[in-house]
Amino acid sequence: MLIGIQLTARKSVSQPWRWTEDASSSVRIAPEPTMIGSELRTDLRDAERGQRSDFTAMATPSRASGESKRGLPWLEWARGWYSICAEFLFQRIMASHLENPLPLPPLNGVTFIVTGCTSGIGLETARQLAMAGAHLVMAVRNTNLAHELIRKWQAEGIPLDVEVMEIDLMSLKSVVRFAKAWNARLQPVHVLINNAGIFSIGEPQRFSEDGYETHIQVNHLAAALLSLLLIPSLIRGSPSRIVNVNSVMHNVGFVEADGMNLVSGKRKFTSLRGYCDSKLAQIKFSSILFKRLPAEAGIHVVCLSPGIVRTNVARDLSSSLRTGYHWIPYFILDPEEGCRSSLFAGTDPQIVEYSELLKMEEWPVCPYISHDCRPANASDESHNLETSKKIWEKTLELVGLPADALEKLVAGEEVSCQYDEIDE
Known part of the structure; x- marks a missing residue:
C-alpha cells in the first residue's frame, strides 16, 4: 500500500524521473525529477490520515460509499473553512x-x-x-x-x-x-x-x-x-x-x-x-x-x-x-x-x-x-x-x-x- 508521496525538484537537475523506495519511512520518493520553474518541493502525505505538510489539516477520505445527508457535517464544514482561511492567510508564504x-x-x-x-x-x-x-x-x-x-x-x-x-x-x-x-x-x-x-x-x-x-x-x-x-x-x-x-x-x-x-x-x-x-x-x-x-x-x-x-x-x-x-x-x-x-x-x-x-x-x-x-x-x-x-x-x-x-x-x-x- 502506498503510504505517501514526496516529489522533489531542483533547477540544477536534468536526470529523468525515477521512483525509489525509502525503507526507513515507507515513502515512495521521486528524489530529483526534471521540473519546470524554480526549486520546487511537493508532498502528498499519508492517504489514510489525509494530512498535508502545510498549514491545512485535511479531512480523512474515509467514505467509499454514499451516506444520505442533506449537507456537510459540521466538522467537515469547519475543516473546509479552516482550509480556506489558511490559504488566504498563508498562500504567499506557501508559494x-x-x-x-x-x-x-x-x-x-x-x-x-x-x-x-x-x-x-x-x-x-x-x-x-x-x-x-x-x-x-x-x-x-x-x-x-x-x-x-x-x-x-x-x-x-x-x-x-x-x-x-x-x-x-x-x-x-x-x-x-x-x-x-x-x-x-x-x-x-x-x-x-x-x-x-x-x-x-x-x-x-x-x-x-x-x-x-x-x-x-x-x-x-x-x-x-x-x-x-x-x-x-x-x-x-x-x-x-x-x-x-x-x-x-x-x-x-x-x-x-x-x-x-x-x-x-x-x-x-x-x-x-x-x-x-x-x-x-x-x-x-x-x-x-x-x-x-x-x-x-x-x-x-x-x-x-x-x-x-x-x-x-x-x-x-x-x-x-x-x-x-x-x-x-x-x-x-x-x-x-x-x-x-x-x-x-x-x-x-x-x-x-x-x-x-x-x-x-x-x-x-x-x-x-x-x-x-x-x-x-x-x-x-x-x-x-x-x-x-x-x-x-x-x-x-x-x-x-x-x-x-x-x-x-x-x-x-x-x-x-x-x-x-x-x-x-
Missing part, C-alpha cells in the same frame, strides 16, 4: 518558492485551448503560453476583445501562433458548435484548460438559456461537455491533458445529483452555495472521468486551485467590500501569480507520472494541484465515490449525452448530443 512568472519551456507545436482568457487568470495563462510559442486557441465569448489582446501581444515583437474561436458557456449549443468545429479539423489538442468560471457574489439566482443555474452551467456542465466532446482531438494529441481551474472553495461545497441545479428547495440558494457546489461537482465529475479513461487513451485529468486571486470577481462586490478587497493586496495573489498552478498543471512533465501513480493506486480523486504547485488532498466530500458516480450520471443527462458517451468517443464512434444543432 514563496515559486518564480514569478513561472518559467516555461519552448512550447512550439503544442496546442492549448484555453476558455475564458480575456481577463484575470485566463488572460495571464494565455499570454504566457503564447509567449512560450504554443499554438494557442482562445476560446472566448468576446472575440473582438481577444483580437485586441493579440494585437497588443504582437506589438511586443514576438511571433505568435494564436487564434480565436467563439464559445459561450452559457449556451450548451455554443459548446457543441465549438467542439464540432474543432474536431472537424482533425487536428490534435494537447492541453485543454477549462479556465472560465463565474462567481456572482450576492446576486439572486439566475438561469441560463438551457434552464440551468448559471454557476453549475458555466463552472461545471459546460466544461464537462466541452471536455467530453473534445476527446477525439485529445486522443490525437496524446499524451494530453484536461486541466480544470477549480477553487479551494470546493471544501465547503455539497452537491447531490438530484439537487445539482439548486431548484429542489431542499437547500436555499445563495451565490456562495452555487459557486462552492459547482466547484465540488467539477471535482467529482473529473474524478470519474479520470478513473474511466483507459490508459491507452493517454488523456490525463487534473484539477487545481489558483489560490485566492484578485480578478474581476471584485466588480460584483458592494463598494465597501471592493474597498476592503483592494486594501489587502499582500494576502491576495495577482493574476500572474494565480496562473502559475494552471501553467504547471498544463506543462510540467511530472503531472503525467503523478496521474498514472494515482490511477495505479486507485486513488478516489483525480490529481489535485494547489496554488503552490504541490499535490493537494481534495475535500473529504470529494472522496465519496458513490455520490461522484451519481454526479457523473446526472451530468451526462443534463448535457444531453448518452450514458456510454465516453466509451463511444474513446472508441472513435459518433455520439449524438441533445444540444447539437442539426444542419438544415
Whole structure:
C-alpha cells in the first residue's frame, strides 16, 4: 500500500524521473525529477490520515460509499473553512518558492485551448503560453476583445501562433458548435484548460438559456461537455491533458445529483452555495472521468486551485467590500501569480507520472494541484465515490449525452448530443 508521496525538484537537475523506495519511512520518493520553474518541493502525505505538510489539516477520505445527508457535517464544514482561511492567510508564504512568472519551456507545436482568457487568470495563462510559442486557441465569448489582446501581444515583437474561436458557456449549443468545429479539423489538442468560471457574489439566482443555474452551467456542465466532446482531438494529441481551474472553495461545497441545479428547495440558494457546489461537482465529475479513461487513451485529468486571486470577481462586490478587497493586496495573489498552478498543471512533465501513480493506486480523486504547485488532498466530500458516480450520471443527462458517451468517443464512434444543432 502506498503510504505517501514526496516529489522533489531542483533547477540544477536534468536526470529523468525515477521512483525509489525509502525503507526507513515507507515513502515512495521521486528524489530529483526534471521540473519546470524554480526549486520546487511537493508532498502528498499519508492517504489514510489525509494530512498535508502545510498549514491545512485535511479531512480523512474515509467514505467509499454514499451516506444520505442533506449537507456537510459540521466538522467537515469547519475543516473546509479552516482550509480556506489558511490559504488566504498563508498562500504567499506557501508559494514563496515559486518564480514569478513561472518559467516555461519552448512550447512550439503544442496546442492549448484555453476558455475564458480575456481577463484575470485566463488572460495571464494565455499570454504566457503564447509567449512560450504554443499554438494557442482562445476560446472566448468576446472575440473582438481577444483580437485586441493579440494585437497588443504582437506589438511586443514576438511571433505568435494564436487564434480565436467563439464559445459561450452559457449556451450548451455554443459548446457543441465549438467542439464540432474543432474536431472537424482533425487536428490534435494537447492541453485543454477549462479556465472560465463565474462567481456572482450576492446576486439572486439566475438561469441560463438551457434552464440551468448559471454557476453549475458555466463552472461545471459546460466544461464537462466541452471536455467530453473534445476527446477525439485529445486522443490525437496524446499524451494530453484536461486541466480544470477549480477553487479551494470546493471544501465547503455539497452537491447531490438530484439537487445539482439548486431548484429542489431542499437547500436555499445563495451565490456562495452555487459557486462552492459547482466547484465540488467539477471535482467529482473529473474524478470519474479520470478513473474511466483507459490508459491507452493517454488523456490525463487534473484539477487545481489558483489560490485566492484578485480578478474581476471584485466588480460584483458592494463598494465597501471592493474597498476592503483592494486594501489587502499582500494576502491576495495577482493574476500572474494565480496562473502559475494552471501553467504547471498544463506543462510540467511530472503531472503525467503523478496521474498514472494515482490511477495505479486507485486513488478516489483525480490529481489535485494547489496554488503552490504541490499535490493537494481534495475535500473529504470529494472522496465519496458513490455520490461522484451519481454526479457523473446526472451530468451526462443534463448535457444531453448518452450514458456510454465516453466509451463511444474513446472508441472513435459518433455520439449524438441533445444540444447539437442539426444542419438544415
